[in-house]
Amino acid sequence: MKTRAAVLHEYKKPLVIEELELEGPKEKEVLVQYKAAGLCHTDLSILHGTLTMPPLPCIPGHEGAGVVKEVGPGVTKVKPGDHVLAMWVPVCGRCVYCLKDQPYLCAEKDKARGGSMLDGTFRLKKGDRHIHSMMGVGTFSEYNVLSEQSILPIDKDLPFDLTSVVGCAVITGVGAVLNKAKVKPGSSVAVVGVGGIGLNVIQGAVLANATTIIAIDILDEKLELAKQFGATHTINALKQDPVEKALDITNRIGIDYSFEALGKTETAMTCFKMLRRGGNAVIVGVPGLDKTLTLPMYEFSLMEKSMLGSYYGSADSRSQLKVLLDLYKTGRLKLDQLVTKRYPFEQINEGFKDLESGKNARGVVVY
Numbered sequence: 001m002k003t004r005a006a007v008l009h010e011y012k013k014p015l016v017i018e019e020l021e022l023e024g025p026k027e028k029e030v031l032v033q034y035k036a037a038g039l040c041h042t043d044l045s046i047l048h049g050t051l052t053m054p055p056l057p058c059i060p061g062h063e064g065a066g067v068v069k070e071v072g073p074g075v076t077k078v079k080p081g082d083h084v085l086a087m088w089v090p091v092c093g094r095c096v097y098c099l100k101d102q103p104y105l106c107a108e109k110d111k112a113r114g115g116s117m118l119d120g121t122f123r124l125k126k127g128d129r130h131i132h133s134m135m136g137v138g139t140f141s142e143y144n145v146l147s148e149q150s151i152l153p154i155d156k157d158l159p160f161d162l163t164s165v166v167g168c169a170v171i172t173g174v175g176a177v178l179n180k181a182k183v184k185p186g187s188s189v190a191v192v193g194v195g196g197i198g199l200n201v202i203q204g205a206v207l208a209n210a211t212t213i214i215a216i217d218i219l220d221e222k223l224e225l226a227k228q229f230g231a232t233h234t235i236n237a238l239k240q241d242p243v244e245k246a247l248d249i250t251n252r253i254g255i256d257y258s259f260e261a262l263g264k265t266e267t268a269m270t271c272f273k274m275l276r277r278g279g280n281a282v283i284v285g286v287p288g289l290d291k292t293l294t295l296p297m298y299e300f301s302l303m304e305k306s307m308l309g310s311y312y313g314s315a316d317s318r319s320q321l322k323v324l325l326d327l328y329k330t331g332r333l334k335l336d337q338l339v340t341k342r343y344p345f346e347q348i349n350e351g352f353k354d355l356e357s358g359k360n361a362r363g364v365v366v367y
């Protein structure tokens, strides 16, 4: 069959919407018609060439929700007509990571990173050239074929646009707080960068009953939005020194848990510096692969400060995505306020321009 998709042929160039040839689903694969796809900063890193996986040409996009159109042999999870959410780590349940209770690090994700199906072959083609599909889900395509492991069935009453962002922004931010930092009630939390991920760190901190939640950014509109998500304090880092201000807010003690949501070395240092003795900083943002971090080593042992990393919310997406959707349904997770703009597929490049300029909490493409 044919599908329209937004293809990246060259770094730092706009996506090109074109018609591709899509082969049907093989064993344990599913044909999905996407209805919505979120625009994430990680997609932008691919567009810029800061991240070079999958290889070009590729279809970026890893937040997506849609409808199952066809299933290959052996598929038991879904049937045509079911609504699904894309999961960008195709959890296998058998590898060393899955068996050590870290399914978000599943070995299959290395295959998905290469942009192929799990068997190493491709379903999307332009002429005789294979098109790679980001994390095995490539959501910037009207149709795509995914491994059964990469989808989660969802209730039919959930809106596609809001659900799509749960698959990356929400689980990554909320999960970093609940699963990695394991923030305790009454804690102080700071987050640097309050875009799609940072706002969800704030939502996670609210769910964990943190009592001091500090949002740090350089855009006042984002800080205002952060308050709506539950931030108790805001710091504009262009106007105030975030470390000094965070110390002031905590009576010069420092922060219990800080979160870096931008993938920048300077902000990672800021997160470490503002910690109290025994505090934990968590890196959630995705940096360029060449970035390194220099930290005062004595603070690890003599002050027991720690720096942790969190990937995909350190979550078992198979169960936690459903928990997050239930929290939304019961009014304890904000999604309506998170998706601030919807773009027709044809305007996807405009959506990325807006993302770059910090216009949206989360922009979503609708098909």
Ligand SMILES: [Zn+2]
Pocket: 091, 092, 093, 094, 095, 096, 097, 098, 099, 103, 105, 106, 107, 108
């Ligand atoms: Zn696994």
Ligand SMILES: [Zn+2]
Pocket: 040, 041, 042, 043, 062, 168, 169
């Ligand atoms: Zn993402």
